Amino acid sequence: MQFVTRSQWGARPSRYDLVYIGSTRGVKIHYEGTAVPVALAKDENHTSCAGRVRAIQASHLANRQEDYSDIAYTAMVCPHGYVYEGRGSHRKTGANGNQTLNANHYAVCAMVGDSGLTTPTDKQLAGLRDAVEWLRASGGAGSEIKGHRDGFGTACPGGPLYAWVQKGAPRPGGTTPSKPKPPTYEPFPGVGWFKANPRSPIVTAMGRRLVAVKCSAYRSGPGPQWTEFDRQSYARWQRHLGYSGDDADGWPGPSSWAALKVPKV
Template sequence: MQFVSRSQWGARPSRYALAYIGSTRGVKIHYEGTPVPASLAKAENHRLCASRVRDIQASHLANRQEDYSDIAYNAMVCPHGYVYEGRGAHRKTGANGNQTLNVGHYSVCAMVGDSGLTEPTEAQLNGLRDAIEWLRKSGGAGSEIKGHRDGYATACPGGPLYAWVTKGAPRPGGSTTPPKPPKYEPFPGVDWFKKNPRSAIVTAMGRRLVAEGCSAYREGPGPQWTSADRESFRKWQRKLGDAPQFCDGWPGRKQWDALKVPKV
C-alpha cells in the first residue's frame, strides 16, 4: 500500500476530539460529487493530490452547518493509487449521512467526481482495495463493502464506482486479494549514473520521481541520464529529509531503495 499519513499530507488538527469506534460492519465507498479535473490522473500531476486533500479538509472544517470535527472521510484515494489517511482507523466517520450510518461503516473517498474525472483508474481501484484491507486489519472493519447510496439518498459514489462496488470491489483483473509485491530494480551504483547511461532504468526512475512530486523535467522522463534527472533526484533526497551534503542529485543506495523503481 502506498500510504500517506496525516503528517505527510499536511493535515490540520481536528476541531474536536474524534470519536473512537472499535469496529464497523465494513466500508462505504464515496466520491467527491463535484467536478474533478481529468488531468489530475496524469502521472506528473500526482504532486497536486496532497493539496487537494488539504483543500477538502479545509472545506469540511469551514462547514459550520455540518460542524465537522475534521475531514469527513477515514481515507481518500487519489488516481495514482495512494491512500491518504483521513480520520484514520478506529475513528467514527462523518460522511455516511447520519450518526447511525456513521457508526455502521467507515468511509473511503475516491478522487473522482460527477464531471471531468468520473472513471476510477486501475491504480485507484487498487488503492481503494488497499484502504479497505487496511481498515479491516487496523480498524476492525467487517466484510461489507457498500456505496454511500446504500442506506442514504444520494448519487454517491457515482455510476462507475457503484458498479465496481456491486461487483464486489475487485482489484483490476478480477481478484479481491492484494497483488504480489512488485520487483524493484537493484541499485546500480552511483558510478553507473556518473557515466551518463542510456537505459530503460533511467526512464523508470524518472517516472517514479514524477509520481513522488519530485519532477524537474521540462519534458517527460527518457532513457538518457541528464541534468534534469539529477535535479529531480536531488528533490527526492530533500523530500526524504537527507542532510544537505547527501542532496547532491547522485543516487545513494538507501535513497534508491526508498524510491522503489519497478523492474524493467
C-alpha cells in the same frame, strides 16, 4: 499500500476529539460529488493530490452547518493509487449521512467526481482495495463493501464507481479476494496474572492498544514489563468505558479486556 499519513499530507488538527469506534460492519465507498479535473490522473500531476486533500479538509472544517470535527472521510484515494489517511482507523467518520450510518461503516473517498474525471483508474481501484484491507487489519472493519448510496439518498459514489462496488470491489486484473480471516485477540489471562507483575509481549500489546485509544499514562514505553504506568493507563481505559470506584482500579477484568481487543501475539 502507498500510504500517506496525516502529517505527510499536512493535515490540520481536528476541531474536536474524534469519536472512538472499536469496529464497523465494513467500508462505504464515496466520490467527491463535484467536478474533478481529468488531468489529475496524469502521472505528472500526482504532486497536486496532497493539496487536494488539504483543500477538502479545509472546506469541511469551514462548513459550520455540518460542524465537522475534521475531514469527513476515513481515507481518500487519489487516481495514482495513494491512500491518504483522513480521520483514520478506529475513528467514527462524518461522511455517511447520519450518526448511525457513520458508526456502522468507515468512509473511503476516491478522487473522482460527477463530471470531468468520473471513472476511477486501475491504480485507484487498487488503492481503494488497499484502504479497505488496511481498515480490516487495523481498524476492525467487517466484510461489507458498500456505496454511500446504500442506505442514504444520494448519487454517491457515482455510476462507474458504484458498478465496481456491486461487482464485489475486485482488484483490477484479478478477482475479489477471499474473505479475510477474522482478527484474533488475546484471551483474558486473569487479574492474578497481572498482579504477579508479569513480563510478557502481551503487556506490550495491551499498552499499544491503550495508547491507540488515547488512554496512555506512560512516560516511556509501553514495554513488556507490567508497571504502575500500565495500571494507570488501564484505569483510564476503565473510566473511558464508564467504570468507576473499584471497577476502575487499573487491574484488568474480563469485560474491559474484551472491549480493548488486544491483538494476539
